[in-house]
Amino acid sequence: MAQVSLRKLVKEYEGGVQAVKGIDLDIEDEEFVVLVGPSGCGKSTTLRMIAGLEEITSGEIAIGGDVVNDIPPRDRDIAMVFQNYALYPHMSVYDNISFGLKLRGFTREEIKRRVDNAARILGIGELLERKPKALSGGQRQRVAMGRAIVRDPKVFLFDEPLSNLDAKLRVQMRTEIKQVHQTVRTTTVYVTHDQVEAMTLADRVVVMNHGVIEQVGPPNELYRNPATIFVAGFIGSPAMNMIPARLEQAGGGGLMVQLGEGLSVPVPEERTARYAPHANRDLLFGIRPEHLTEATRIDKQNLAPLTVKLDVIEPMGMETLVHFHIDGTSVCGRVDPAAGAEAGVRMALAAHMEHMHLIDKGSGKVL
Amino acid sequence: MAEAAVANRDYPRVYGKVGSLHRERAWALRWAYVSLILASIIFLAPPFYMLVTSIKTNVEMADQSLNPWIVRNPTLEHYWAILSNPIFLTFFKNSIIVTILVVSVTMVISVLAAFALSRMRFWGSQVLATGVFLTYLVPDTLLFIPLYQIVGGLGLLNSIWGLVLVYPTLTVPFCTWIMIGYFASIPKELDEAALIDGATWPQMLTKIFIPVALPGIIAATIFAFTVSWAAFVYPTAFITRPDQMPLTIGIVSQLVRGDTFAWGQIMSGALIAALPPVVVYVFLMDYYIAGLTAGATKG
Ligand SMILES: Nc1ncnc2c1ncn2[C@@H]1O[C@H](COP(=O)(O)OP(=O)(O)OP(=O)(O)O)[C@@H](O)[C@H]1O
Numbered sequence: 312m313a314q315v316s317l318r319k320l321v322k323e324y325e326g327g328v329q330a331v332k333g334i335d336l337d338i339e340d341e342e343f344v345v346l347v348g349p350s351g352c353g354k355s356t357t358l359r360m361i362a363g364l365e366e367i368t369s370g371e372i373a374i375g376g377d378v379v380n381d382i383p384p385r386d387r388d389i390a391m392v393f394q395n396y397a398l399y400p401h402m403s404v405y406d407n408i409s410f411g412l413k414l415r416g417f418t419r420e421e422i423k424r425r426v427d428n429a430a431r432i433l434g435i436g437e438l439l440e441r442k443p444k445a446l447s448g449g450q451r452q453r454v455a456m457g458r459a460i461v462r463d464p465k466v467f468l469f470d471e472p473l474s475n476l477d478a479k480l481r482v483q484m485r486t487e488i489k490q491v492h493q494t495v496r497t498t499t500v501y502v503t504h505d506q507v508e509a510m511t512l513a514d515r516v517v518v519m520n521h522g523v524i525e526q527v528g529p530p531n532e533l534y535r536n537p538a539t540i541f542v543a544g545f546i547g548s549p550a551m552n553m554i555p556a557r558l559e560q561a562g563g564g565g566l567m568v569q570l571g572e573g574l575s576v577p578v579p580e581e582r583t584a585r586y587a588p589h590a591n592r593d594l595l596f597g598i599r600p601e602h603l604t605e606a607t608r609i610d611k612q613n614l615a616p617l618t619v620k621l622d623v624i625e626p627m628g629m630e631t632l633v634h635f636h637i638d639g640t641s642v643c644g645r646v647d648p649a650a651g652a653e654a655g656v657r658m659a660l661a662a663h664m665e666h667m668h669l670i671d672k673g674s675g676k677v678l
Numbered sequence: 679m680a681e682a683a684v685a686n687r688d689y690p691r692v693y694g695k696v697g698s699l700h701r702e703r704a705w706a707l708r709w710a711y712v713s714l715i716l717a718s719i720i721f722l723a724p725p726f727y728m729l730v731t732s733i734k735t736n737v738e739m740a741d742q743s744l745n746p747w748i749v750r751n752p753t754l755e756h757y758w759a760i761l762s763n764p765i766f767l768t769f770f771k772n773s774i775i776v777t778i779l780v781v782s783v784t785m786v787i788s789v790l791a792a793f794a795l796s797r798m799r800f801w802g803s804q805v806l807a808t809g810v811f812l813t814y815l816v817p818d819t820l821l822f823i824p825l826y827q828i829v830g831g832l833g834l835l836n837s838i839w840g841l842v843l844v845y846p847t848l849t850v851p852f853c854t855w856i857m858i859g860y861f862a863s864i865p866k867e868l869d870e871a872a873l874i875d876g877a878t879w880p881q882m883l884t885k886i887f888i889p890v891a892l893p894g895i896i897a898a899t900i901f902a903f904t905v906s907w908a909a910f911v912y913p914t915a916f917i918t919r920p921d922q923m924p925l926t927i928g929i930v931s932q933l934v935r936g937d938t939f940a941w942g943q944i945m946s947g948a949l950i951a952a953l954p955p956v957v958v959y960v961f962l963m964d965y966y967i968a969g970l971t972a973g974a975t976k977g
């Protein structure tokens with residue numbers, strides 16, 4: 312059980328590629344932290360530096376308060392689960408799981424006790440005599456996790472452990488990983504490029520892009536209050552709409568967002584003070600699809616009417632996605648299946664303005 | 679699009695094609711068998727002739743009027759002559775000692791070298807790996823002259839120890855090359871998992887790399903065994919004392935006296951000499967194939 316802290320961590324590969332550009336991160340004891348970001352953003356590199364598999368160019372990594380920069384992987388007391396499982400092909404499941412314990416000189420009885428315990432947690436008791444070749448993808452993944460659990464390390468490191476599994480199994484294993492964490496409560500750093508996986512697993516999500524951390528926070532916090540245009544666009548599916556807009560003064564000291572095509576929506580009163588300094592500027596108006604709904608309860612506070620011509624509708628069963636254009640920008644909304652959305656027809660929508668965002672195009676910051 | 683696909687499925691020519699595929703396959707199989715049988719006949723004719731000759735009496739061998747492929751009065755006299763000749767047993771012993779030592783030395787050196795070259799990135803490791811292979815391309819017929827100087831300088835001419843020293847120059851480069859290929863095919867995550875599990879580099883080699891690359895190690899062992907058992911140029915050049923000769927040159931030098939060829943003994947000696955490689959092949963090939971398929975069928 313331990314904290315992990317990264318201080319000004321930099322990784323530069325031979326040839327001058329800076330994969331990680333000086334990141335700071337503090338991970339609490341027992342916390343489940345997910346590093347998420349697009350391909351090539353430096354997630355794996357960061358994880359591998361924590362593991363000791365990749366040399367640190369500059370900066371500092373501490374595990375449980377001790378700086379581990381110069382400590383080899385085997386002495387860092389960490390366990391890692393790889394994307395391709397990395398099971399030893401010539402060993403049985405039992406030997407795979409117990410390999411690390413044998414090397415560390417545990418007694419036979421202790422090894423058996425730990426392996427049986429891990430096998431019980433993961434439900435792989437009947438597979439212990441098999442070779443990895445005779446296992447399915449999900450079973451291999453469990454064995455790989457078993458190998459990590461038996462060691463009872465300070466930190467678990469996962470590098471995209473589910474991306475080789477099919478969609479259904481991925482969801483199932485996701486739940487299992489969460490259950491395992493709730494049972495063993497080991498500090499965990501988990502890397503994925505799948506934002507849904509990140510949201511569902513994490514105590515805190517770390518969004519990375521181009522080797523820097525964009526934002527750190529609990530999943531819902533990131534979803535509700537993204538700090539940058541990148542986070543706003545990356546978290547959430549379908550993605551947040553971002554419509555070029557102009558913030559203008561309205562009568563009575565209020566503010567209006569001009570969306571083009573003559574459409575405009577009022578800024579809620581409680582936000583006017585926050586946005587006032589940006590009046591008369593060209594910005595991006597951000598709003599999530601679920602905050603563009605059918606206009607049935609238009610009398611409710613902060614609902615702004617918005618009538619548009621629908622291009623495409625996508626019934627999802629539980630809801631219907633509607634797509635339309637505002638001034639050339641494609642926009643998505645989510646309406647009730649019973650709201651009577653139809654392609655090619657004008658529909659009265661409502662924007663839930665208390666969930667609006669304004670984004671500075673130049674700096675990419677959410678205002 | 680969809681319609682076209684449906685129409686295509688019922689198109690008779692598709693069935694015709696499947697039929698012709700069957701026929702093509704049958705033809706290919708027939709040709710394969712014919713050529714395999716031909717090849718077997720060609721390759722087995724010399725050993726068969728050796729066998730036939732080795733069990734003929736000298737009188738029968740000398741009789742020009744008889745069909746040379748047929749034995750009238752089979753005899754084991756040549757085998758007894760060979761096996762009761764102490765010098766022949768010395769040749770055999772020399773070959774065994776040299777081969778066991780050379781195979782051991784070769785495998786230790788080439789496994790360690792391949793492990794270092796394929797896994798430990800260090801300055802010049804790429805160039806070194808290519809260099810190792812290039813040395814294999816230099817033929818022994820070119821090398822034996824400078825090597826004679828070296829072996830002579832070390833005072834190892836006329837000694838099996840000289841052979842133990844020079845044979846690895848033939849075997850190590852190729853075996854290292856084979857092993858680099860096998861080690862390179864082991865995914866990098868496997869060593870990383872082992873490193874995290876707490877393995878040292880030597881443990882990673884003995885507990886992960888060697889077992890996983892066992893088929894490659896066996897292939898390399900077979901190669902080293904064959905080369906050192908059948909080596910001819912180096913012992914011919916370096917050894918003239920009968921008690922230090924391996925089988926290959928011992929048979930030739932002891933059983934050919936001037937113009938007199940003791941054909942019966944030459945043939946039986948050669949057949950006895952060919953026996954160990956056959957045994958090794960049969961035994962290791964089984965093991966080799968078992969190694970390839972282990973895990974696929976087990977459990
Ligand atoms: N060994 C290496 N040598 C040079 N550059 C590398 C090396 N490994 C990774 N990189 C580069 O570093 C950057 C970050 O790589 P990294 O593997 O950390 O990405 P990632 O976020 O894990 O992406 P993915 O989701 O595709 O796994 C990439 O631009 C990559 O090309």
Ligand SMILES: [Mg+2]
Pocket residue numbers: 354355356
């Ligand atoms: Mg990665």
